[in-house]
Amino acid sequence: MLAANTNMLHPRKIVLATNIAESSITIDDVVYVVDCGKAKETSYDALNKLACLLPSWISKASARQRRGRAGRVQPGVCYRLYPKLIHDAMPEYQLPEILRTPLQELCLHIKSLQLGTVASFLGKALQPPDSLAVQNAIELLKTIGALDDKEELTPLGRHLCTVPLDPNIGKMLLMGSIFQCLSPALTIAAALAYRNPFVLPINRKEEADAAKRYFSGDSCSDHIALLKAFEGWKEAKSRGAEKEFCWENFLSPVTLRLIDDMRTQFLNLLSGIGFVDKSKGVHAYNQYSHDLEMVCAILCAGLYPNVVQCKRRGKRTAFYTKEVGKVDIHPSSVNAGIHLFPLPYLVYSEKVKTSSIYIRDSTNISDYALLLFGGNLDPSQNGEGIEMLGGYLHFSASKSVIELIKKLRGQLDKLLNRKIEEPGFDISGEGEVVVAAAVELLHNQNMR
Known part of the structure; x- marks a missing residue:
């Protein structure tokens, strides 16, 4: 907390x-600084594969930075709300980011630069990351198809290296362009990479939550809510009503403009690697942009393996993930107030530990979305169904339905692999029937 005495009159x-003030903000006339000695800091729990955002003691370097905010133009005073014993026990510096964050994006770039095996290269760092964190990153990259079993880059991985995004978000962008949901993929990817456009005034939380639920409609999706909000903003902006629209719907116009700029940058990136031909116009890649089932399937393709099982417990739903078991939906989500979900799974953008383990930015999806656009399909141990995520997800159906899904998934994978290896290949030609069949199946929602 900073106190500034500008003038006695x-x-x-x-x-x-926040701790941003330690290095990013300087207010010349601050006289007093009150330092609580703590900050919310992101860390990475490699065992449970989740980000943690918890209060922790700052470093001595941060304490010096906070003290330096006072007395810029006149004598100042810093009040530290902790004893000297704690200050002396503080680490000299904050932990390096390589020890506090997931490593998949870094690992991808290590492979693109041909620096050898990921583990051996990172082992040479001044403070090497935990071997389990490295292993988790490599496993994730293999799961999404960016690395093969020998830890070499796949064609998909080489494309993801050219996109300066988290690999999951980058894959969602590519899938959106391939399966003609380009505009929704651009918008959602930009928001996930930058910031959610919704604002939450403390004294108007219920109204803000209602506005977000309005955009979500019946989709049970935070991603669809931000997509619809962005589309509404574009329409309001075109008729000169941007300010009123943002004020009424608790949206940040600055964030929305930045998301719009990022969409253009992402489109240029996709054009640069051959996935989008601008001469055809963006409309050529948006045949299914208004098909919510297809949009949710593209979300599944990008966010997998971030999957939650929705299990009914009486009149409520409990949520479970493979790594940590039971989780909760973040209170800011449109899904936080929903007790029963129409579809059996959720995909989510982030899992974070604060006062509890929460999933942020979730979307309710069907069995078919997972089976057609998720990870590898493995035969179940009893031979009567399909498994995913090493047996964590199990799907049962009649033999004929299982065979149909396997064949359709095989055709989709062939199209996808060819498009990734040959970005100029027109999937809407010979692949149109296969994609149309997938869309038809997605509209049926649950397996029978």
Whole structure:
């Protein structure tokens, strides 16, 4: 907390600041600094594969930075709300980011630069990351198809290296362009890579939540909510009503403009690697952009293996993931107030531990979305169904339905692999029948 006494003739102003103020903000006339000694810091739990955002003691370097905010133009005072014993026990510096974040994007670039095996290269770092964190990153890259079993880049992995995004978000972009859901993929990818456009005033939380639910409609999806909000903003902006639209719907116009700019950058990237031919116009890649089932399937393709099982427990639904078991939906989600979901699974953007283990930005999806656009399909141990995620997800149906799904998935994989190896290949030609069949199956939602 920062307190600034601007002038004895004027009221004293109080500035509340996060740890960003340690290095990014300087207010010349601050006289007093009150340092609580803590900050919310991101860390990575490699065992449970989740990001943690928990209060922790700052480093001595951060304490010095906070003290330095006071007395820029006149003598100042720093009040530290912790004893000297704790200050002396603080680490000298904050943990390096390589030890606090997932490593999949870094691992992908190590492979693209041909620096040898990921583990051996990262082992040479001044402070090497945990071997389990490295293993998790490599396993994820293999799961999404960016690395093969020998830890070499696949054609998909080489494309993902050219997109400066988290590999999951990058894959969603590519899948959106391939399966003609380009505009929704651009919007959702930009929002996930940057920031959610919804704002949440403390004294108007219920109204803000209602506005977000309005955009979501019956989709049970945070991603669809931000997609519809962005489309509404574009329409309002075209008729000169941007300010009113954002104010009424609790949206940040600055964030929406940045998302719009990022969409253009992503489109240029896709054009640069051959997945989009601008001469055809963007409309050529948006045949299914208004088909919500197909959009949710593309989300599944990008966010997999971030999958949650929705299990009914009486009049409520409990949520389970492979790594940590039971989780909760983040209170800011449109799905937080839903007790029973129409479809059996959720895909999510992020799993984070704060006061509880929450999933953020979730979308309700069907069996077929997972089976057609998720990970590898493995025969179940009893031979009567299909498994995914090493047996964590099990799908049962009649033999004829199982065979139909396997054949359709095989045809989709062939199309996808050819498109990835030959970005100029027109999937809407010989692949049109296969994609249309997948769309028809997605509209049926649950397996019978």
